[in-house]
Amino acid sequence: MEVKAVYFSPTRTSEKITMTIARKVAMKLKTSLKDINITKNHDIGRIPEFSKEDILILGLPVYSGRIPEIIEEYVHNLNADGTKAIVVAVYGNRDYDDALLEMRNILNENGFEVIAGGAFIGEHSFTDKVATGRPDEKDLEEARAFGDSIVMKLENIGDNQVDSIDIKGNYPYKERGVLPHVTPSTNDDCTECMDCAEECPTGAISMDNPREADPKKCILCCECIKICPEDAKFNDNEKIIGLAKMLEDNFSQRRDPEIFI
Numbered sequence: 001m002e003v004k005a006v007y008f009s010p011t012r013t014s015e016k017i018t019m020t021i022a023r024k025v026a027m028k029l030k031t032s033l034k035d036i037n038i039t040k041n042h043d044i045g046r047i048p049e050f051s052k053e054d055i056l057i058l059g060l061p062v063y064s065g066r067i068p069e070i071i072e073e074y075v076h077n078l079n080a081d082g083t084k085a086i087v088v089a090v091y092g093n094r095d096y097d098d099a100l101l102e103m104r105n106i107l108n109e110n111g112f113e114v115i116a117g118g119a120f121i122g123e124h125s126f127t128d129k130v131a132t133g134r135p136d137e138k139d140l141e142e143a144r145a146f147g148d149s150i151v152m153k154l155e156n157i158g159d160n161q162v163d164s165i166d167i168k169g170n171y172p173y174k175e176r177g178v179l180p181h182v183t184p185s186t187n188d189d190c191t192e193c194m195d196c197a198e199e200c201p202t203g204a205i206s207m208d209n210p211r212e213a214d215p216k217k218c219i220l221c222c223e224c225i226k227i228c229p230e231d232a233k234f235n236d237n238e239k240i241i242g243l244a245k246m247l248e249d250n251f252s253q254r255r256d257p258e259i260f261i
């Protein structure tokens, strides 16, 4: 038996929440934890295998109320025969809409038994003024408490099959919004440390010149902006700036994690 934490997390908030839950579950079950970070490694040649005794904790950020399109094929290729799973969506304080439901449905269709789900909040990718610094200690405390509840449920279920859990969301799912085909810009403070290019989940930033990026590959995850030690990367596209302003004006009130178990 192994707890397998699989997550996609360009700006690391989904990673923090998923790993906090997973560490708690593995520790309480006194079993090993496998950290499967698919932020850069999401080609379907690397799909992990699951035994019936394993536990999958899948953590994804919410993009336009859905799971990120770039990770869709990978998630659809996760397969099991009765492995228990937990779904975790991390969103930027606006809404998670149908993302958590989408995750539950894909995993249930692929032979997992989804026994719990959680929607958590992370600092918004487009602005550091919405959900600033989240997940914070209170969020991590809730993530650990969620881990405790998961273990309690697993102990109660034993080897029995369970009914699928109810999760908030609608089907047909929300249509994905269309973002402009642009990349973040770079100012003169860039020192070519290459952190952005090395961490870019899609390889959109040139390894020869980190000021150059391919708009066909860029998914606007904002990893490069958040990771840059010199604050040299920024969004200067009008639509993205307008979106950030709309979020700051309308979605600054703190939202709390929601648990489905």
Ligand SMILES: Cc1cc2nc3c(=O)[nH]c(=O)nc-3n(C[C@H](O)[C@H](O)[C@H](O)COP(=O)(O)O)c2cc1C
Residues within 6 Å of the ligand: 008, 009, 010, 011, 012, 013, 014, 015, 060, 061, 062, 063, 064, 065, 066, 090, 091, 092, 093, 094, 095, 096, 121, 122, 123, 124, 125, 126, 179, 219, 220, 221, 222
């Ligand atoms: C393209 C894109 C679309 C997003 N859409 C939403 C959304 O619909 N609702 C929301 O609350 N946050 C949205 N966010 C914000 C992220 O869900 C949030 O910042 C999350 O914490 C990022 O996860 P990560 O740190 O694991 O990359 C979006 C971010 C990006 C890059």
